[in-house]
Amino acid sequence: MDYCVQEGFAINVLWADKTRYTATCYAACCVWRIHSSRLADGITWAIKKIEPNVHTCGGLETYNPICTVKWGAMKLLEDIRANPDIPGKALNELLFQRYGVYMRKSSVYNLKNYAVEKLFGGYDQSYADIPAYIKILCETNPDSKAYFSSVESESLPRQLLFDKIFISFTAMWKGFLAGCRPLIGVDGTHLKGNYGGILLSAVALDANNEIFPLAYAVVSVEDKENWSWFFWNLYNLVKDSSRGDWTIISNKQKGIDLALMDVWPTAKRRYCCRHISRNYKKQFAGPLMYILFWRACNATSQFTSRKAMEKLKESGGDSVMAWFAELGDSSTWSKHRFDPNVCNDSNTSNFVESFNSTLGIDRCRPIMKALKNISKDTISCKAYMSKPGEYEIHEGKSHFPLSLNNKICSCGAWQISDIPCRHAIRAMVHAKIDPHTVVLAWYSVRTYKQSYSHHINPLPDKEQWPAYADLPIIMPPTLKRGVGRPCRNRRREEGEDKKGKRTQTVKCKKCGCLGHNSRTCKGGLTEKEKRAAGGEPVLVRHLKVRDQSNAAKAAKAAATSQPTEVNDSQFSLSQSQSQV
Template sequence: MRQGFLAGCRPFIGLDVCHLKGPWGGQILSAVGKDANEQMFSIAYAVVEAELKDSWTWFLTTLLNDIGSVESHGWTFISDTQKGLVEIFEDILPTADHRFCVRHMYNNFKAEFKGKILKDTMWLAAYATTSIEFQNKMEEMEKLDKNAYAYLKKINPTLWSRSGFSRRSKCNLLVNNLSETFNGFILLGRDKSIITLLETIRRLLMGRFQRQTSEIDKYEGPDCPKIQEKLEKIKVVACDCHVEWSGGEEYEVQRNGKQYVVNLAQKCCRCRSWDLTGIPCIHAVASIFYQKESVEKFVHPYYHTDAFRRSYREIIHPMQSIKQWPRVDMDPVQPPPVRRPPGRPKKSRRRDADEPRRAANPFKLVRKHGSLKCGKCGQFGHNTRTCKGPIKEKRKATPRGTTTSTSLGVGQRIGKQPVTRGRG
């Protein structure tokens, strides 16, 4: 895994932690990269007793000893602002690029500042690739809510907006989906004991490496499938651009009232999308068409199929069963004390109320629960079990076939006699 990451992946690492669901507790710290096909690539993982500053310090120190220092490789990290991670980056990784997961950052933001307009404005500021666009969105935020503007102003844009990201990682991710994909990938073993857990993860990764190698051998093309699919979509949109050639390698591209400068020799565009990802943007593709060149020629080598093959060239070797492991002259390691939490063990992560659910059937709408309504007192925010209010007086049910209305219609009678209607 270490050799494959260094051979074919970008210098981008996602850090995350997930809870073990067995009776012994504990957590898994993970470092996950991104391969040439924009998929999850596991780098390292470790089981620790809890998410502590000491645990993260040991994990990151050991990781950098294996893959190299920040100064030599220029690593970029993204995390969910876990406990102790911010202080660790300031202490032992001051030169590393660090990003926050914007989705987790918004969860903290919405606790104080609610509303869809504020949410959309914050995300547009995060999506902004230039400093001018970012400043415009922040000015809109200031007009909407000055307190929300002051809250975001305290956070450095290099941590959460594409306008402040460095171009060396060739990755513009705003959310830590890579690590969450790994957490779901190992879900099968997260309720097992320590040895069974680690063996389950090893077998899952061993099978994944083999499948990825087999799939890429069937594919023909210079760039990986997902990258080629992105390029085809960009090519269609690039036909709407108007290109003016300045004479050298620079082009002036206009689209939707905006104008950008593209330099094909330096492989950059003033919109910074090409700079951040290494994949030609719409303006760059329009300039490449004007020059009658192949778009695939300008894609960064990080996305080539050769880089994908280098990542999965090494294999994770199979192992004998535990009964055939060599014996050592040491006392056996005892398991930690059982700490069974109350309630039924949960297999899936608890999602927020506004977080989209995934259904087994993609064409079936998933039910979203709103506010609880008590059936005892009729108030919102709690249920009958926790209700402390007075019992709501219920209306008496009217027997079927009777009427209590003072205004009678045609064919109705007074009293408890059933209403009769003639046929025809």
């Protein structure tokens, strides 16, 4: 086959068995023919006849029917391994550069799918491997919490279809209980493989405010039932802990609140302010309203919160106050109402989405591939002491009463996060106290190490798994195709610029204005004209030039519309010349 591609022709196989092979040229006008057979040793093959020695056809140009999907996949396998997200157009260019052939667009996509399946496994087989994966995971990582469930097919009795799977390694949930604060962020993201699905993830923050995965699950749809199942498993991870201030932060996704009310009613709630701001910007546009919104969300004291809400009412009226009233209790979105025992002032779920974004292209891979990859300002302040341990901090025009004995600052930031704010640090400098000694153990190196003291034991390769005889055979879930081509780019938020090819603003070389070039300029002032015009405003100078231009055009039009006087002598002379 490689020889045919190299020489630029294709063949029709007339006969092919264990002893003989006969083929002719693919072109009907060509009489080229080859015949070969196996020799007596049973191993060696010999070409017995080639006639004629050269093809009588002109050969093929760029499309060769002998270039099959399997052939192309084997030739480009390492390129796809290095970049699994390589586009089909680039694969076609590689084929042409190396072998001088192109393949049809549909064949290139089939080629890529074949290679991806060979590299990362098939989508159907990955679901069949789930029971063995759960079993080997629990054997290599004792005390891990891993469950899966299946449903019976409606069309084929006694055939099990994948429903959902939940995984939390021992190192995850034990490390969370040992060194993380009781704030859990949850979120769901779509998987983009052949059978889709939703990845539910629970993430915490460690002592260094870095992402710490707690658990993850794959479900078919995002609804109350699946969220209830996910929260029930989460609750079982932490129910034996002595803490009772567990807080869940998320956006207002489908079924989360209802599921928590059913299976974990004692958990406190926070809503992601970034997701709330999407709906806010749809009704209250403008940068001022957006700044005031975040000022209200990030207020760490009742005073700053009240001032922010007063500014919002002045700018947006009663409608903005009614909108905030519909959000519910401010303890779910404003920092000054957060429970100080949680020691975490996060009011967005960005850290959960950061964890989801680590999947990258693996969201398009088989489920087993995705599951395995988941497991892989201080400013100048003045301190005035009223009595030992009690201070008044002056920062600009603002005054903040502060108590070192009770660890309370009127700005509210110290109580929420239990990290000394800039006012507390200034008072400690005055009292000659090391700020590191008053920070809670949640932020200590010892606690940080405890979070990672447990280890995830590596799982053996699938080829080395034991042959489990009592495991069920799991089939993929029922395929639910959406309308149109699957979307690969993320949806842009309200007010977010659309992604474009141009990353810089165009500046006109003629008039110096932004937003257009000299070719599409509408007649603005040149730089020389601007300098000659002096200190007049740009708009005034532009209007003057426009009026002068309009007057010149009107004078020219009036001149062309007047009748031209003809000299009689000139007319008679030209007439006599024409007669001659």
